[in-house]
Amino acid sequence: MSIEFHGTTVIAIRKNGKVAIAGDGQVTLGSTVMKKGAVKVRRMRDGKVLAGFAGSTADAMTLFDKFDSKLEASRGNITRAVIELAKDWRTDRVLRRLEALLIVADSDHTFVISGNGDVIEPEEGIASIGSGGPYALAAAKMLVRHTDLDARKVAEEALKAASEICIYTNEHITVEEL
16 A cells, blocks of 8 residues: 655654644645644544544545444444554545554554554554654654653644654644544
8 A cells, every 4th residue: 555644743642641632734636735723633422532643534534434434333342443444444445445544542542543454552552643753753753752741742743753754744733632
């Protein structure tokens, strides 16, 4: 699967019993910035689950809807919901063509889900996706290890660092926290 991540960076940070997911606001078409203030993170399941996306917006909205229905079917069990979504995404002919990645989190778990059937729970409680994801991930790891910043502030600062390096990431940051 070839995924265009340009214009998207999302990071999840789990620290001291809190979890935050933050996304930048840039939407890029080719080499042109089309929008600066997009919202790539949202609350789901009555605010108990956070989700963010990288990739095609239309595809991500489809995946948010599918994930939401899996959450309902599993009565809010995020682990079961992500596994069921990954199975469907991998095997369904229409879903297989979707070009996006998701990060989802609740109070206990964080997962990255891909159309290749991957369900990854990060070991250090830090996950990132998108074009600026590697930069945000590196910054977040150092901030978590060497500062007392909370999850929300680490997510914000990591995205700011990524925006200074990645031309597809901007400083218009949206953060949701549990």
